[in-house]
Amino acid sequence: DAKTTQPNSMESNEEEPVHLPCNHSTISGTDYIHWYRQLPSQGPEYVIHGLTSNVNNRMASLAIAEDRKSSTLILHRATLRDAAVYYCILRGNAGGTSYGKLTFGQGTILTVHP
Amino acid sequence: EPEVTQTPSHQVTQMGQEVILRCVPISNHLYFYWYRQILGQKVEFLVSFYNNEISEKSEIFDDQFSVERPDGSNFTLKIRSTKLEDSAMYFCASSEGGQRIYGYTFGSGTRLTVV
Numbered sequence: 165d166a167k168t169t170q171p172n173s174m175e176s177n178e179e180e181p182v183h184l185p186c187n188h189s190t191i192s193g194t195d196y197i198h199w200y201r202q203l204p205s206q207g208p209e210y211v212i213h214g215l216t217s218n219v220n221n222r223m224a225s226l227a228i229a230e231d232r233k234s235s236t237l238i239l240h241r242a243t244l245r246d247a248a249v250y251y252c253i254l255r256g257n258a259g260g261t262s263y264g265k266l267t268f269g270q271g272t273i274l275t276v277h278p
Numbered sequence: 279e280p281e282v283t284q285t286p287s288h289q290v291t292q293m294g295q296e297v298i299l300r301c302v303p304i305s306n307h308l309y310f311y312w313y314r315q316i317l318g319q320k321v322e323f324l325v326s327f328y329n330n331e332i333s334e335k336s337e338i339f340d341d342q343f344s345v346e347r348p349d350g351s352n353f354t355l356k357i358r359s360t361k362l363e364d365s366a367m368y369f370c371a372s373s374e375g376g377q378r379i380y381g382y383t384f385g386s387g388t389r390l391t392v393v
Binding site for chain 1: 282311313320321322323326334336367369371378379381382383384385386387
């Protein structure tokens, strides 16, 4: 699986936007960019995914660089509940040796201040 | 919103004993997974399961581990003879499809403590 690089930690204030970066310079043309988060004492939670175009859903937005070597997860207004570890994961072509599995890194620990 | 349900939430077992961790995936999902997370470490893939057979497993998933879908709703992970190093959070997940366009839904986990 192609590797991703994220900052170890970031901080934000409540109700402010948060931009969580991810570098994936070795991404292949068919890799999807997935984001998950893990709240304290809970299982990972799917946030969003994309391939080339920017994506929006009710939880967040995903901005993907034109060369696809980096992406940014955007939380438009952080709440205390958004404090979690955020993981950027590349998903390759199912059917090969990595059929379906997610490879988690260390992620970014997001702290949200009241 | 549909959930993946795991039971029990916490299990304590003696070293060498067998444990079965249970999961009820989302009803229309076809792909099932087990992951684990040792305290303070990364979430690690154990096994994926589709069409009543293992589709992929990691090197962690040795002969002591097995998975089963005994009926139409449950998905279980069995550890035959637990070791101290099996102590971890075990997460079950399911997805509608195995392809990379699908996200997973994870359960809240079972904390396994081997003493």
